[in-house]
Amino acid sequence: MSQLSVRTLCRSYADRTVLDGVDLDVGAGERLGLVGENGVGKSTLLRLVSGIEAPDSGSVHLVGSVGYLGQEPDLPVAGSVTDAVDAALADFRELEAGMRAAEKRLAEGDESVLEHYGELLAEYEARDGWSADARASRALAGLGLGDVDATRSVDTLSGGQRSRLALALALARAPDVLLLDEPTNHLDDDALAFLEEALRTHRGAVLTASHDRAFLDAVCTGILDLDPSLTIGGDGVPVIGPARYTGAYSDYLHGKAAARARWEQAHATWNDEGAEARAAIRQTARQVGHTNRARRDGDKFQPHFFGQKVDAAVSRRVRDAENRLEQLQRQRVPKPPRELRLDATLDAPVPPGVLVSAREARxxxxxxVPALDIAADTRLMVTGRNGSGKTSLLAVLAGALEPESGRVLRADRLRIGWLPQTGVFPDLEATALEVFAAGRPGPPSEHQAELARLGLVPGRDLRTPVGRLSVGQQRRLALARLIASRPQLLLLDEPTNHLSLDLVEELEEAVGVSGLPVVVVTHDRWARRRWQHATAAVVAGELVT
Incomplete structure (x- = not known):
């Protein structure tokens, strides 16, 4: 039996439809990952399932308890860490109190509460209430909060600590349906390993939205892609909507590629059959063939007889073709939407020699930075804990942050493509097209075609102020500006952040085949596992090569 069932769920905001007719079922022990392009409705779906928002239409049916963790932690505004844990386990405390009261009445000989006691005990055991406190302690320790003073006020915790505390409390509750929105944010490798194991052993249903490919691969038993896909209904009519894939992220990659190929083939076949049907309708009796047969002597009735046969044949063929064309219109296979993808190459010529040299830059x-030389063949991945200084390192190399001592030398006229994490657009009222064209000759309209060709910013967003774009849309715009500058050196700070999984794969492929020197800072375990070049680390603010 499904713990969660969603039927024909729809949600719109203003004039934009986010979800349209979503169906899904998730049973106990299933862990379903939500993926899709930025803004496709992953967070919206989680809020609708949790009951925080109401759908425009459709239904959500839940069996048992539900727990929701959004991207922003929902914690008490006051109180200690212990108070937060007690509040999270309030359901268990209430069940325990009810059982104690029933036990007392049973001991006094009141058997009328026996059935009620059994119901309380069954729910308590089903949710593993005996282990609730131990589960909370394990979650706090596993997520890196074991050393935090339990009497410390929640409002004094850092943003990362608050996020990890909210996640620990969600795991401690062990609800029947667990809803997680980007749960891997703010987690180091040890905490990620703990979270993955906790979810793999969770007895209820899990529905999670994530951009973390390694997490999706390690945890999920299925993937729901909210980007449009083609399925054929029982009546033969094509249906466009979300698609579900069995298995983890690796399986999803293969499944989605195959599904896209099937859609393209189905559209091509539909087009060809439609063209054949229209051509048949246009055919005349002359094309049937009987009219060209030689007339025999004495066959006076032949013209009339064969004329009737020709008319009947033409009529039948036209009627069959018209029926087939009507059927094709009912079973219309639309053209697959153009994929928002990186449609560009990174191929600028790179000068020989050392491009950037740093010595005792502080x-x-x-x-x-004690010593670092970047040459044409440099491919370096930089790792380190949050706050260790990785972002500052790239800013120093890019020239955006000047060292107070030491030196940093750069090759003359070197074009550096620096992709910082944040703070790319100072003027939030400027449109996406104006931002792209800034600093380039001519009016913005002259650069519209180039921006469109890159495939990173859809046409509807070109004249939208950047302040109204989502974080993911802003990230794509920053990437478009970088590519258009034809960089000779890439400095990429967490390049996979806020990008859709498809686009991340495209970017990695483009960088991989470019041959450009690159220094990349990333926490992305999927990218780190596939990296086959040099690595370095920033430890306590110092680059260690």
Whole structure:
């Protein structure tokens, strides 16, 4: 039996439809990952299932308890960590109190509460209430909060600590349906390993939205892609909507590629059959063939007889073709939507020799670079804990952050493609097209075609102020500006953040085949596992090569 069932769920905001007719079922022990392009409705679906928002139409049916963890932690505004844990386990405390009260009445000989006691005990055991406190302690320790003073006020925790506390409490509750929106944010490798194991052993249903490919591969038993896909209904009519794939992320990649190929083939076949039907309708009696047969002597009735046969044949063929064309119109296979993908190459010529050289470059309190040379063949991945100084390192190399001591030399006229994490667009009122064209000759309209060709910003967003774009849309715009500059050196700070999984794969492929020197900072375990070049680490603000 499904713990969660969703039927024909629809949700719109203003004039934009986000979800349209979504169906899904998730049973106990199933872990379903939500993926799709930025803005496709992953977070919206989780809010609708949790009951935080109401759908425009459709239904959500839940069996048992539900727990929801959004991207922003929902924690008490006051109180200690212990208070937050007690609040999270309030259901268990209430069940325990009810059982104690019933036990007392049973001990006094009141058997009228026996059935009620059995119901309380069954729910308590089903949710593993005996282990609730131990589960909370394990979650706090596993997510890196074991050393935090339990009496410490929640409002004094850092943003990352608050997010991890909210996640620990969600795991401690062990609800029948667990809803998680980007749960891997703010987690280091040890915490990620703990979370993955906790979810794999969770007895209820899990529905999670994530951009973490390694997480999706390690945890999920299925993937729901909210991007449009083609399925054929029982009546033969094509249906466009979300598609579900069995298995983890690796299986999803193969499944989606095959589904896209089937859609393209189905559209081509539909087009060809429609063209054949229209051609048949246009055919005349002359094309049937009987009219060209030689007339025999004495066969006076032949013209009339064969004329009737020709008319009947033409009529039948036209009627069959018209019926087939009507059927094809009912079973219309639309053209697959153009995929929002990186339609560009990184192929600028790279000058020989050392491109950037740093010696004893120091920004007090942020980063120190004892020695680093970047040449045309440099491919370097930089790792390190949050706050260790990785972002400052790239800013120093790019020239956006000047060291107070030491030196950083760059090759003359070197074009550096620096993709910072944040703060790319100071003027949030400028349109996406104006931002793309900034600093380039001519009016913005002259650069519209180039921006469209890159495939990163859809036409509807070109004249939207960047302040109204989502974080993911802003990230794609920043990437478009970088590519258009034809960089000779790439400095990429968490390039997979806020990009759809498809686009991340495209970007990695483009960088991989470009041959450009690159220094990349990333927490993405999927990318780190596939990296086959040099690595370095920033430890306590110092680059260690």
């Amino acid at each position: 920004v007090p309190g942020r980063v120190r």
